[in-house]
Structure formats: structure tokens, C-alpha cells
Amino acid sequence: MGRHNDRNHTGGPAGTRVPDGARVLVARSPDRAGELVTALRRVGAEPLLLPLIDFEQASDQHSLDVAFDALGAGGYTWLVISSVTTVQALEAKAAERGASLSSWLPGSLLVATIGPATRNFLESRGISVDLAPTGQQSGTGLLDIWPANQGSVLLPQADIADPRLRKGLEARGASVQAVTAYNTVDYPADPRRALPAFPPGSATAPPQTLTQGSGPAGQDARPPTVLTVAEAKAEIGAGRLHAVVAASPSAARRIHADLAPLGTCRFVAIGRSTAAEAASLGLGVAAVAQEPTASGLVAAVVRSLDYQHSPPHPSAAESSAKDTI
DSSP states (O other): OBOOOOOOOOOOOOSSOOOTTOEEEEOSOGGGOHHHHHHHHHTTOEEEEOOOEEEEEOSOHHHHHHHHHHHHTTOOSEEEEOOHHHHHHHHHHHHHTTSOHHHHSBTTOEEEESSHHHHHHHHHTTOOOSBOOSSSOSHHHHHHHOOSSOOEEEEEEETTOOTHHHHHHHHTTOEEEEEEEEEEEESSOOTTTBOOOOOTTSTTSOHHHHHOOOSSTTGGGSOOEEOOHHHHHHHHHTTOOOEEEEOSHHHHHHHHHHHOOOTTOEEEESSHHHHHHHHHTTOOEEEEOSSSSHHHHHHHHHHHHHTTTSOOBTTOOOOOOOSOO
16 A cells, blocks of 8 residues: 655745846756746746756666665665655656555555655645754755664765765665766756656646745736746846745756856855855855745745845855755
């Protein structure tokens, strides 16, 4: 019998507002930016999208299949999931077997995650979460609360995942099977290998995307403007973009490579690892989300624009969150 949880969670964005006319660039594809677009609009910002990275099926499908079948057969004590994209990749594996992910997971399995967005997404799928940090919402935060000698762990991750989580779990006595669940690629992904998108308004989309609203009915369904790299660079050069939001270290790298120098456009990071990556590249970090959610990112955008007359600090790291929304 699979693991089930009937809870659903919604959250609201920050209640303050950005300065009039603030335009915020979100480095995400339209199918993954819905919640953040809605939250930005609710505080008076005009969100624009710049898809930079995308996700494809893992190159080594055999290893993922073997691990996923062992997971369904009860071969692991723990499943550790650090992103919504990982859930998406595992759901695709379950669908190949004619099952839902919640029914595939054995009832004895323990599930751990990092950020609230991933936890909420799992619980919206009927999968209960047994362990998640409440303070430092990162791999480090999970390691801080990880019980010693807890048996075997399946750790499905991106191909570019930081190895510190795996090593930390092993240092705490776990037997860890790390497997690549998906590949991170430049946008757009190869249609033949792309992970399924989150269609707007579908049951597949993250739950908060569907429940938040603002203004007249249907207002948040308006598609945001999608820019090309050349268009975004021109807007930054002309001073018409006031902030850019990065939700992963890989997005920070692409922003630096494609858009720098940012001039007066403020760089806002979802968490410590993204901020650290930006700082290492010489990008000034104006604000870091205090939690890795749309609400946390919007609050960071508001802070960055509140202090637009003070210079950004490359070492800014106000949060320990990772890319989990």
C-alpha cells in the first residue's frame, strides 16, 4: 500500500508593495513560474520571464529504473527529495509503470525533503513527509536533524547536484544510493527528452499556483511577457528592469554569462547557494529570500527595491535556503 497524505498547503506572498512601475525579470520558463508571477503581481510588480535553463530525462535511464524498481519493492529505508523537479522525474517513472508515485512508494518508506515548496508539492500528491528542516532549509539543515545510522537512502538528484548532501548522509551512517533523476540543460530542452511541463491550471502544476489570486477574476491567468536574452540585456542596459530573480546556482551562472553587467538591476537569490554562486562570479547580491518559496522571493524583491539607493553586497547571504521551488 502506498503512502498517502490528504493535506494541501497554500501560502500568501509578502503583504508590502514594490515601487510603482517596478519590472522584475524571473529566470524561469512559463510553466514553472506561475506561482511567482502571481505573487509578484500581488505586490504591484510587473513580472517578465527569461527562460534560461530547462530539464530533461536523465541520460542514464537504466540506473534510474533499477533504483526506482528497488524503491517500489521496499529496498530503501528513506527517500530524500530536494526539489519539485525530482518529484516530477519520479512521477514520470511511476507513470511508465501505470502507477501514481504515492501508490508506488511502500508504506514503510520514510520521506525527507528540504524546502516547504517541495514538501507542499509532495503532500499535494498524497505523499507524507517524515523529516524536513524548519530552520535552515537546505541540505545542511537536513543534515543537522538527520538521525544517525538510519539504514539505506535513495537520493535522486540533478546531474549537477552538489555532492555535499550525499557525503553528509554517509558521514551520519547512512548507506546512500545517489542516482541522477534528471539533467539540467540550456532552455529549451530537447522535446524528445524534456520532462513533462506543468500546464497552466492543470492538476500537475504546483498547488499554490492554482489557489492564489489577486484582483479581478482571471487576472493572474494573463501570460507574462517572455523575453529573449538579447531583449533582456537591452532592457537592463536601458535601466528598464529593476530586479532579476534567480532560483538556482545554475540560473545565476547563466544570468552572469548572458546578462552581466546588471547595472542598476538588483540580483535577488532564492537562497545561500545561489547567492554564493552569484557572489563568486562578481554579481552583487541585493537580497536573499528568507525561505525558498514564492512568498520569500517576493519579500526579497521588495527589500532589494526598498534599498535601491544603497549598493548591493556580493557577500550577502541572508538565508540558507536552496533551490526548492
